[in-house]
Amino acid sequence: MYEGPVQDLIDELGRLPGVGPKSAQRIAFHLLAAxxxxxxxxxxxxxxxxxxxxxxxxxxxxxxxxxxxxxGDSRRDPAVVCVVEEPKDVLAVERTREFKGRYHVLGGALDPLSGVGPDQLRVRELMARIGSDGITEVIIATDPNTEGEATATYLVRMLRDFPGLNVTRLASGLPMGGDLEFADELTLTRALSGRRAV
Amino acid sequence: MYEGPVQDLIDELGRLPGVGPKSAQRIAFHLLAAxxxxxxxxxxxxxxxxxxxxxxxxxxxxxxxxxxxxxGDSRRDPAVVCVVEEPKDVLAVERTREFKGRYHVLGGALDPLSGVGPDQLRVRELMARIGSDGITEVIIATDPNTEGEATATYLVRMLRDFPGLNVTRLASGLPMGGDLEFADELTLTRALSGRRAV
Incomplete structure (x- = not known):
C-alpha cells in the first residue's frame, strides 16, 4: 500500500480494537500533519x-x-461493596451519583471457554475483604449477559457462607426511556418476575 | 474520570480523528492488557x-x-501524469490497476477560507515537471467536491499555456452499482451532460 514508516504506523493503528483500515489511515495522516x-x-x-x-x-x-x-475516601461507606467486572463499570455506577459505598473490581467475568476461571478474577481478594473489613452488603453488579450471570451465580454461592452478609443483585427489567413493544423476551420476562408492589 | 496515566492515555487517544471517548477508553484498556x-x-x-x-x-x-x-518504475509511462490531492488518492487510482502513468500529489485542494492557496499546494512543482519532463497528458483527478472542483478549474487555467499538452478530467456521472433513483441532482446533471454515444 504505502511505503515505509507511514504504512507501518497504519498497520499498528489497525491492530487497535475498533480501528479499521480506513480509520487507521486517517489517524496516520492526521499524526503525520500534527x-x-x-x-x-x-x-x-x-x-x-x-x-x-x-x-x-x-x-x-x-x-x-x-x-x-x-x-481512600472516608465519606464513602466501607460496609457496602459493589462488585463489578471492569474499571469502566465503576465509572458507570459513579455516574449515577447514587452509590455511596465502595467497589470491588473482578477484572472480568467467568468464561471457561476463554480460560477465565475464578482464579483469573479477583475473587479471593473479595473473600478476604469480606472476611476482615466489616462489610454488611455486597451488591453484585456484573453485566447482564451469559458470563456476567454465571459470575453472579458463582459469587452468590461463595458468599452464602458469610453469616449476616446481605448479597444483592442489580435489578433486571425494562430500560428507562425504552418502549415496551421493543423489549426483548428475556428483558420482559425479568421485568415481570421482578415486578414490585406500588 | 479515571486516575493517572490511564486517563491521560484516554485523553490523548480521544484527540485522534474519528476516535470518540468510548473508543478511546476501549483502546486504552486494550493497550493496558496488551x-x-x-x-x-x-x-x-x-x-x-x-x-x-x-x-x-x-x-x-x-x-x-x-x-x-x-x-522509479521505468515500466510506468512518464508522459501521463495523474494529479491528485492526497497520497490516499494515489492508492485509490492504483487499486483500479488501469492507470500505467505517474502521479503528482498536490497535498490538498484550494480552500481560501482555510488559507490554502496555490502556494500551499505543490502547483509550482507540477508546472516545473510539465515544463521539463516530456509530459503529454495531465489527468486532473481532484475530489468531486467544491474545493476539488475549484482546484481543477485553477489547474486547467494554468495548464492551458503549455502547447501540445492534453489536459483531461475524470468523468463525473452515476456511480456503478448505484440506483438512478437515488442519484442526487448534481450527479445526474453531470451524468446527462457527459452522456456518450454508444
Missing part, C-alpha cells in the same frame, strides 16, 4: 501505561496511587 | 513518523526513499 509535540504526548502516555499502571490494592480499580480515590 | 512488545511497536512507528516521513521528490507522495516506487 505538531511533533502532540505525537510526543501520545507516545509519553503510551510509555507510562506500558511502564505499569497502578491498581488499587483494595478494590483493584485503576488508580494513581496504591489506594484509589474511592477506597 | 503485551509490552505490542505497545513498543506502536510507539516506534509513531517515533519514525515523527522523525520525518520521506516524500518523493518527484511526485510528492509518501515514500520510503527520495524517489517513490512509482516514479
Amino acid at each position: 505538531e511533533p509535540a502532540d505525537v510526543t504526548r501520545l507516545q509519553e502516555s503510551l510509555q507510562k501505561v506500558k511502564e505499569g499502571v497502578v491498581f488499587c490494592d483494595v478494590c483493584g480499580n485503576v488508580s494513581a496511587e496504591t489506594t484509589c480515590r474511592i477506597c | 503485551e509490552p512488545a505490542d505497545v513498543t511497536r506502536l510507539q516506534e512507528s509513531l517515533q519514525k513518523v515523527k522523525e520525518g516521513v520521506v516524500f518523493c521528490d518527484v511526485c510528492g507522495n509518501v515514500s520510503a526513499e527520495t524517489t517513490c516506487r512509482i516514479c
Whole structure:
C-alpha cells in the first residue's frame, strides 16, 4: 500500500480494537500533519501505561496511587461493596451519583471457554475483604449477559457462607426511556418476575 | 474520570480523528492488557513518523526513499501524469490497476477560507515537471467536491499555456452499482451532460 514508516504506523493503528483500515489511515495522516509535540504526548502516555499502571490494592480499580480515590475516601461507606467486572463499570455506577459505598473490581467475568476461571478474577481478594473489613452488603453488579450471570451465580454461592452478609443483585427489567413493544423476551420476562408492589 | 496515566492515555487517544471517548477508553484498556512488545511497536512507528516521513521528490507522495516506487518504475509511462490531492488518492487510482502513468500529489485542494492557496499546494512543482519532463497528458483527478472542483478549474487555467499538452478530467456521472433513483441532482446533471454515444 504505502511505503515505509507511514504504512507501518497504519498497520499498528489497525491492530487497535475498533480501528479499521480506513480509520487507521486517517489517524496516520492526521499524526503525520500534527505538531511533533502532540505525537510526543501520545507516545509519553503510551510509555507510562506500558511502564505499569497502578491498581488499587483494595478494590483493584485503576488508580494513581496504591489506594484509589474511592477506597481512600472516608465519606464513602466501607460496609457496602459493589462488585463489578471492569474499571469502566465503576465509572458507570459513579455516574449515577447514587452509590455511596465502595467497589470491588473482578477484572472480568467467568468464561471457561476463554480460560477465565475464578482464579483469573479477583475473587479471593473479595473473600478476604469480606472476611476482615466489616462489610454488611455486597451488591453484585456484573453485566447482564451469559458470563456476567454465571459470575453472579458463582459469587452468590461463595458468599452464602458469610453469616449476616446481605448479597444483592442489580435489578433486571425494562430500560428507562425504552418502549415496551421493543423489549426483548428475556428483558420482559425479568421485568415481570421482578415486578414490585406500588 | 479515571486516575493517572490511564486517563491521560484516554485523553490523548480521544484527540485522534474519528476516535470518540468510548473508543478511546476501549483502546486504552486494550493497550493496558496488551503485551509490552505490542505497545513498543506502536510507539516506534509513531517515533519514525515523527522523525520525518520521506516524500518523493518527484511526485510528492509518501515514500520510503527520495524517489517513490512509482516514479522509479521505468515500466510506468512518464508522459501521463495523474494529479491528485492526497497520497490516499494515489492508492485509490492504483487499486483500479488501469492507470500505467505517474502521479503528482498536490497535498490538498484550494480552500481560501482555510488559507490554502496555490502556494500551499505543490502547483509550482507540477508546472516545473510539465515544463521539463516530456509530459503529454495531465489527468486532473481532484475530489468531486467544491474545493476539488475549484482546484481543477485553477489547474486547467494554468495548464492551458503549455502547447501540445492534453489536459483531461475524470468523468463525473452515476456511480456503478448505484440506483438512478437515488442519484442526487448534481450527479445526474453531470451524468446527462457527459452522456456518450454508444
